[in-house]
Amino acid sequence: MRLKTVLLALILVAVAQAQPKTHIRDKLYFANGQPATGRLTITWPAFTSNGQTVAAGKMFVNVSGGVLDLSLYANDTAIPSGTSYAVQYSYTTGGQSLEYWIVPTTTATVTVAAIRTTTVPTPNLQITPGQIGQGGAYADQCLVWTGTAWQPSSCAAGESNAGELQGRNISSSAPSGGMVLTWNATTVQWEPQASNPVITGDVSKAAGSSAATVVALQGQAVASTTPVVGQMMQWSGAQWQPVVVRYGFSFSAQTTVTVPGATHNMGTADLLVTCYDTSTPPQIVEPDSIQINPTAFDVTINFTIPQSGRCVLR
Numbered sequence: 001m002r003l004k005t006v007l008l009a010l011i012l013v014a015v016a017q018a019q020p021k022t023h024i025r026d027k028l029y030f031a032n033g034q035p036a037t038g039r040l041t042i043t044w045p046a047f048t049s050n051g052q053t054v055a056a057g058k059m060f061v062n063v064s065g066g067v068l069d070l071s072l073y074a075n076d077t078a079i080p081s082g083t084s085y086a087v088q089y090s091y092t093t094g095g096q097s098l099e100y101w102i103v104p105t106t107t108a109t110v111t112v113a114a115i116r117t118t119t120v121p122t123p124n125l126q127i128t129p130g131q132i133g134q135g136g137a138y139a140d141q142c143l144v145w146t147g148t149a150w151q152p153s154s155c156a157a158g159e160s161n162a163g164e165l166q167g168r169n170i171s172s173s174a175p176s177g178g179m180v181l182t183w184n185a186t187t188v189q190w191e192p193q194a195s196n197p198v199i200t201g202d203v204s205k206a207a208g209s210s211a212a213t214v215v216a217l218q219g220q221a222v223a224s225t226t227p228v229v230g231q232m233m234q235w236s237g238a239q240w241q242p243v244v245v246r247y248g249f250s251f252s253a254q255t256t257v258t259v260p261g262a263t264h265n266m267g268t269a270d271l272l273v274t275c276y277d278t279s280t281p282p283q284i285v286e287p288d289s290i291q292i293n294p295t296a297f298d299v300t301i302n303f304t305i306p307q308s309g310r311c312v313l314r
Contacts (some may be wrong), residue, residue, distance in 0.1 A: 017036050020107070021072055021074075021111070022073070022104060022110060023066070023071050023108075023109045024069070024070055024103070024110055024111070024112070024249070025067075025068065025109050025110075025111070025168045026111040026113075027067055027068070028063055028068055028112070029066055030067045030091075030093065034136050035067075036065025036066050036091060036236050037063060037064055037065070037066070037091065038089060038090050038091045039061065039063065040061040040062075040063060040087055040088065040089055040090075040177075041058065041059075041060055041087070041088040041089050041090065042058065042060075042061065042085055042086070042088075042101075042145050043057070043085070043086045044056060044057065044082060044083070044084075044086070045123065045135070047075060047079060047083040048078060049073040049074050049075060049077075049105075050077065050081040050105060051167050052073060054073050055200065064194050068112065072085065072101075074103050074104055075102060075103050075106045076102050077105060081122050081123070083121035084101060084102055084117065084120070084121045085100065085101040085102075086098065086100055088100050088178075099116055100116050100120055100121065101117065102115055102119050102121065110113050119200030126168045126236070132155075135151070136152060137152030138152070139172075141153060141154060144284075146286055146304070147304060153284070153286070154284060165190060165272060165274070166272050166273065166274065168188075168189065168272075169188065169189040169190070170189060170190045171187070171190060171191040173192055174192075175192030176192075177312070178194065179192040179194055179230075180193060181193075188244060217240055220235070220239065220240060220241040221238070221240070221310065222239060222240045223239050223240065223241035223242070225242055226242075231243055231244055231245065232245045241265060243267060244264065244265045244266050245266070246312060246313065246314050247259070247263075247264040247265070247312070247313040248310060248311070248312045248313070249311060251307070251309065251311070252268055252308045253306045253310065254303070254306060254307065254308075255301070255302065255304070255305065255306050255307070255309075256300065256302050257300070257301045257303075257311065258298060258300045259301075259311075260296070260298050261293065261299075262294045262296075264297070264299065266297065266313065267296060267297065269294045269297055270294070271292055271297075271299065271314065272313070272314045273287070273301060273311060273312075274311065274314070275287055275301065275309060275310070275311040276309050276310055276311075276312075277307065277309040278308050278309050282309065283309075285307055287301045287302060287303055288302045288303055288304045289301075289302045290302070301314060
């Protein structure tokens with residue numbers, strides 16, 4: 001008696017664990033009104049149906065007197081998504097046809113018309129986060145499509161924190177008001193630093209004027225050149241002088257964009273180039289190559305396919 005009880009319990013557990021199939025029953029007819037006869041060849045890829053693992057396979061179902069009666073695992077919410085049954089009809093009259101079924105999760109009996117799909121589903125490969133390796137990515141980067149492959153890159157503005165600029169690391173130190181981003185050759189990264197240095201140099205006054213004129217900073221000469229809007233002070237090797245630190249321009253449907261050094265007027269080949277498309281918000285577009293003439297400082301930006309948007313030189 002005890003053995004029978006154990007066996008009954010095991011049978012009940014197996015029945016409870018087995019995922020029920022969806023019952024499909026219908027009557028098929030030829031165009032002349034006669035009940036169809038023949039065979040269905042049903043194939044499917046491997047998928048998971050409501051937690052039930054289904055191996056890829058093929059089955060044959062005979063149709064006699066037009067009656068079609070079978071049960072299949074539901075694939076309306078299958079993993080991977082887009083999974084479908086391919087059904088090949090082979091009639092005794094010699095005709096053949098192919099269609100696809102999406103079988104719903106239901107305890108009710110369904111007809112062929114209810115599961116037939118006119119659009120061939122496209123299976124989608126699903127990857128869990130644990131399957132993706134670092135692949136050279138830095139903290140807070142996003143996975144971006146370059147046009148040929150997926151690779152880690154800076155996230156779009158406003159969506160996440162960028163971990164680098166043009167492939168160069170950015171310090172995680174929090175900036176304070178008035179700071180600017182400065183390249184630190186020692187730590188090999190961009191870091192926030194005060195943009196307004198303390199003036200401890202020579203100061204002179206023009207005759208009859210109360211305005212002070214700074215002629216040196218920490219003992220280093222300051223150029224008398226009149227600055228324009230947007231310029232910042234830069235050390236030339238001999239003196240502090242105003243220079244352009246940012247230059248932006250737009251382009252349309254171009255594969256090559258050239259900005260002469262005399263136009264951007266930055267006077268250096270040590271430039272950073274960032275390009276954006278015309279979307280809202282704008283997305284970063286990675287050029288195929290960037291060349292900077294070491295003498296004239298002309299900047300040439302090349303794209304694999306025509307692009308429209310704007311670029312910023314820094």
